[in-house]
Amino acid sequence: MTAPSGFEAVIGLEVHAQLRTASKAFCGCSTRFGDEPNTNVCPVCLGLPGALPVLNRGVVESAVRMGLAVGSSIAPTSIFARKNYFYPDLPKGYQISQYDEPICRGGTVEIDLDGGARRQVRLTRIHMEEDAGKSIHDAGDGTLVDVNRSGVPLIEIVSEPDVRSPREAALYVQKIRQIVTYLGICDGNMEEGSLRCDANVSVRPAGTAALGTKTEVKNMNSFRNVERAIEFELNRQIALLRSGGTVLQETLLWDAESNTAHPMRSKEEADDYRYFPEPDLVPVTAAEAWVAQLRSELPEHPTLRRDRFEKTYGLPRYDADVLTAERGTADYFESVVRELGALGADSAKAASNWVMTDVLRVVGERRIDIAEFSVPPSSLAGMIRLIGNGTISGKIAKEVFSAMLETGERPERIIDERGLLQLSDETAIGKVVDDVIARNPGPLATYRSGNAQLLGFFVGEVMKQTKGKANPQVVNALLKQRLT
């Protein structure tokens, strides 16, 4: 993007994804979020004297799977390093991370720009590291530390400075979230901090190649905040440069409440992390055969799946986007289509409509995972089939859907028990039609005098009498015939 100011934004992103392994990176403690403070701890993650880290191989597996999903090259041997700094929530006085020999190098993340174009954001690297504990500053006079999070595994995904606008940055983070959740390696929850993003932001006069001085923006805990914070920082830098000032290399903390970013520390007094190879751990190996196996077991990439939904099911791009945003939704949708069998391709749009509106609405309202959704795909497919063959009307289907939701019963049974079967018999409907016409001489006269709009009134009356079960097409045909 070339900003109207004549400046170009140059943005690189560092995304930390907390891995969903059951135990921490270097000890057996649980990674569960939200437990009583300082309960998921042991000598290792407390950094007690004499304790030693032992690598959880699940961490390596997650990092390799992420690397494979974005086309990184996987290092056969990589090493952990210590990043040294003092902070009370860092029990050892160093963080075990990776430095000059990370597990993944390179790769690309493709983002869909709003106009429909696609952009490749190159990755520098992906590395494994452990999380620090949590400092709680607003608890009385002192600062409290919760060590539960200490040692929880993270991967850090570092991009090249390929991102050109705040919007692109948000789209990039969304894409990363989609990939990690598809892989099942991270729950992607930005509010709870499972996915965190820092941005390196600089500007340069449009058309020039040299990079301007960059600042680092931290603490952007939602997609919206990523966009707003970077926007803020770009504007600040541009205004500064225009007024003849210079950008200082510094770290800024985004404050969502005040919509501003405040300097955290100046890089001039930057920490020297004194990285060196972690002597308590041996080099991490990723054997070729193992990596090949992980590659063969990778789920379909969300972007490819989206493209396939468009092509195979003939869905509009919008539908394909919504359905593939989350892996669970896409899986659910495809199960429904599979259940529809031969009818599948034709009814795909119907299935899409039901999933996008009714299913996702309920999932959203109940704040549940679609995997916990009470209507199995086979029941939804059964219902769609019943609409298709005229057994029930679309209107009745809404009622059947609610009933399935509450009872978990199959649609056929609900229709049966509640007598919701659609009335298509002309003789039976004809009786109701005659009755309605007979009881409404006024409207009849008006209709016959040329006010065709009154047909709707008569349809409504017939539907009311039949409790909505009458086949609307039959009702329409009979009314038109007998009203004239």
Add this chain to the structure above:
Amino acid sequence: MAVIRDIHTHRSLVRSGTASCETITRGFLDSIREHESLNAFRALFPEESLGRARAIDAKRSTAGALAGVVLATKDNICRKGKPTGCCSKILEGYVSPYDATVVRRLEEADAVLVGTTNMDEFAMGSSTENSAYGTTRHPLDAQRVPGGSSGGSAAAVAAGLVTAALGSDTGGSIRQPASFCGVVGLKPTYGRVSRYGLVAFASSLDQIGPLTRTVRDAAEILQVIAGHDPSDATSSREAVPAYVDALTRDVKGLRVGLPKEYFTTALDKGIADAIMSRVEFLRARGAVVRDVSLPHAEYSVATYYVISTAEASSNLARFDGARYGRRSDGTTLAEMYTRSRSEGFGNEVKRRIMLGTYVLSAGYYDAYYRKAQKMRRLIVNDFENAFREVDCILTPTTPTTAFAVGEKAGDPLTMYLSDVFTVSANLAGIPGLSIPCGKDAKGLPIGLQILGKRFDESTILRTGDFLESV
């Protein structure tokens, strides 16, 4: 008073019911009290030890391999529910909530761990003068140091206060005090013994090992503590051989190397003569003695001090007053850190943290740390080459015998040079054994060091056991 016996005898006495573990333990506890002036111990656990001894007596014939063995551990090896303080003020009041793997293994073998021993603070030193709890005295001469950093362990074994003690060896901290005190000290191959629960000084160099009165006892202790530990990623899965069975006293055909870089005119004549007399014994019994070369030997001390201080500066970062140990007040976080660490650490520890921080700093890393890592690789190669020619290498353990208290305390560089013969074994990760080798003109013990191939403790123990027998 404790009667001095070896591990084998203690085990037999307890298993046969001829002597009770409780009586043996009482005897050692009495001896320890009588020798309080040595200041060999940091903490004693008499009641608990006697309780354990009674439980072992109840097992009789089924008692473990170390039944009747009264042991001490260095103050940097974690013991559950007990102070583990590395003889530093900064860990004042710290009680470990867990046992080191070696402690668990010793207790499972029915050893009685009566107390913890004095040491140089965080194992940094060669005299035990750097302890926050006072200097340990040499058992033969109270005006001299017992060596260090495992000086308390060496003095306790030499004075007969325990049958054996555990020490830790990062650059010679088991072998040098063993040599000074006239006992046996073994630093196993890196990875042979679990470091879980050893408070780290320099993680890539540290190794726990025994100090004993005989080579056979060292083999017995190693047998119990060696082997893979899932809690230590650097511990080896290499099979543990039967060490005692290797003590055949047969050295026929054994190829013994003498590094020419160590046997120079600069070497103290008394020490050189003592070593050469032992070499003659070996030759007389059929060993093949030849010169070997360790071309990078002269860089070992410098390499060692770069790597060990770099790792130490990071390992000791956790002692910041925030979570455990000593905390000094401060109005800001930085002030609390600074004061806790300034007041909690002794001078030698601060010196090494500063050195280590410096060699890892941006702009200096390549010139120091990276260069030292390269040199370490060359030192490893030196030994690999030498061990193609020989089965073990003999050297003096130390350039001098025990020096006087205070003699080197103000001169860290001279102090560092007492490690000149021992540090390369840590850099190369190979095992090293120090055994007594006569006395000098002042009547002070001389130590002979036997270095072996990685995971070949058997050969150096066999050689040491042979030399001990002649």
